[in-house]
Amino acid sequence: MHDHHSDMHPLKRLLIDILMSSLFIMLAGFALWLLWITFFRATFDTGLVTANEQTELERIATGAGVSNEHFHNVDQAVLEGAESLSLCLKCHGNYPHSKAPDVRAFLNAHAFFTACEACHIRPLDSDNIAYRWLNKKTGAELSKLEGKPGSYGAMIVPIKIVEGVGQRLDESTDRAFIEEYLGLRAVFNADQQAEAKVRIHKEISQKPIFCDECHKKSGVLNFRSLLYPPAVANRLETGEVASMITKYSEFYLPTMFDPASKVRGRRNRPQE
């Protein structure tokens, strides 16, 4: 029965077999698809709308969305700013500050290019801390600032120098514990969560470093060693930025930088 076929050169036979079987698979696949569209595919759906689902940020960033997109155009900086290896953001989100309505947006703007620990760990006077721009992905130190303000693909990271060796303060020594907690968080009850949180936040200081502790002459940060050109450094230390903060704290929010007197309702922060 197979005479023609079996008389052939093995290679030719193989080629024909491959050709015929792929053709068979294609035809059978097409036939199955036809049966699927005839009997199973939903006739009424709004595929034109639901297709191409993107995350909100992607849609905003690419401008591909139609509605709910940002009225003013938002660019890639919004996406890149949120890129961070920080474990803090896993719970606190990319816009972590939400409690103080008058400053939360400012603080969030800083969070795009500043490690949480830069403000939320208050070093002892005896500590030798250096602040450096480190690349968000590679961890390499920047040698100059390139890009739009704040969008250098890097973060200001506090580095503790002990006996000439630098240790990044934004890398928790308890990483394994935190990662394990992230997995278990959902099944923990409130008390268990609270207990874990105490350990996770043990290095976080009650009183963070405030705006006017950096934005002044010889403050916590040395803007010149943070690669800013002198004119920009001046603006940050004593110029318009600093004067805005002074005005702010004097006129609008005299109590803002004193958390003890601040009795604002603790708002529930949406979790990411």
Next chain:
Amino acid sequence: MSHGKNERMFVRLTKSQRIQHVILFVSTGLLILTGFMLMGERWVIDMFGSAGNEIFYWRGIVHRIAGVAVTLVCLYHLGYVVVQEEGRSWIKDMLPRLSDATHASQNVSYMLGFREARPKMERFTYIEKVEYFSVYFGMFIVIVTGTMMWTEQYWPKFWLDVADAFHLGEATLAALAIIIGHIFSVHYNPHVYPMNKAFIDGKISESMMKEEHGLWYERELERLAAEEAEAASEGNNNA
């Protein structure tokens, strides 16, 4: 059932029939492809990207050209089976007979193992006859509804909806019948694998003919013997 390379071959399809078949299957293939592009999955269409618009335009053009081609070949075939000698013999052998029902039941019981041998069948088996007349039925529907949709401005919207429903249903049915009933049966048949070459060279081997068209084989042998005898007697007369 061995058929070697030197096996005796009989004529299964004439040149005209083969040309009609090629036009029919090329244009039907194109029609199925370009037609079901309208039912395509969204993710596939998205892969076309910015070329989608151009593809969609040519889809419509190709579908119409192939539609015209298939209509013309069908009309030609109608003339062919009425006017031409070859066509008349074709349609005469194709007409359904009572014996087809017997053959069908006998062949099915053979395939299922209830019978020793296949029934001796005619030039066209019952299944070939069903397929052939299905094409008449299907072509009538798709040509009529297709023409309606092509001249949409003259028809009420609801009629067009009806035409669309028939066109889609018939196209789905035809595509499935062609794949399962025709391609898989004729070409993916262990007897002829990898391909039934009759649609190219028009020939059928003696063994295949004996197996699948026993009655026709006997008829052909008789006819050929008669022809030979005639030729011989003519030769004698001439001499």
Next chain:
Amino acid sequence: MKTKHTARNITVALFLLIAFFILFIPTTVLAVDDENCLMCHKYAGLGRYAKSEEQKAIKRIFYVNEELFKASYHGKLRCKSCHNGVEEIPHTDVTNVDCATDCHLNDPSTGRDFSHKPIVDDLKKSAHGEDGAKSENIEDLPKCKDCHSNKPYQISVDKDLKSMQFIKVCNECHESEEWTNRFYKHMFYRAQTRRPSKQVVALCSKCHADKEKMERHDLEVVVGFKDTFHGKAIVYGDEDVANCLNCHASYQMGFSPHRITSHTESSSPVHPNNKLENCSQAGCHANAQEAFAKKGKVHPSNVVVERVDEGGITISEEEQEFQRWVLDMIALFYKILIIAVVGGLGFHRLADLYATHRERKIALRAAKLGRHSS
């Protein structure tokens, strides 16, 4: 006398000069960000979470990309032109932007201040506006921002030789190249591009395919457009077939998306009386005969809706139900036929394979026997 005249002339001249500065400086000389908003708003991370009325988190981004903004439709405006009431820092809870405000930009076509107010008024009266909508749930109605954003003119002048030459001609008379560039972009962006049909459909579907929302407003959920030829062509990227707006707000019939009305209004382009004219718009079904625009629904729906009936042109509910029934029956007929044919042919094929399998076994046995005997 002479001195008196001179004094008056000087007064007049001074007055004119002051008037000139007051009238023209704000729109021509001042930089975009003379308010220094970008001091803070240039930071990508400026933003926060807010809570919606349903207690859902909404991300609010206050970042403004200066380059994109300058290239945008509103790039010539100062922030405060729209963001009224931003006077001090922090400006928490400022009022929402009202597009009907006068912009203090001179509208060259009228000489008056430019404003979107006429459009806002139109929208108010339309099916989407609080005055024109039949529903009481006005909070669902679309606002300007639901459909529009401040995009840059997506038209490349720098790479196109023709455009460059065109602008050079403008600059022969008009001094400011920046101005001619913007004017050119404005005109040609409007002339060359429009919102792609895919986006129009997605935009309208945002509400009109939302079952709950449509139920709130006692409206038909639009679900069948995807299955129409128009819908399929749009998915492929065809921009020549009709999207929602081409029929429901056809410019050729004096409509605009802002003046959309219900299909039950006799002036609506999709009202049965106007359908034929609507379908036969230039470039579409130009030769449409009367029958074409009759007796059927352009986008089928799985619900039967109340339709206006004027002079028997449109279809009654019974007729709609009948039409659906007929179409369903055709589909059912083919489904049954397909099951029968595919099942029958499939069975025949498998049975034949079984027979071949047996034949092969017999042949093998015969061959073996033959070898033994020889």
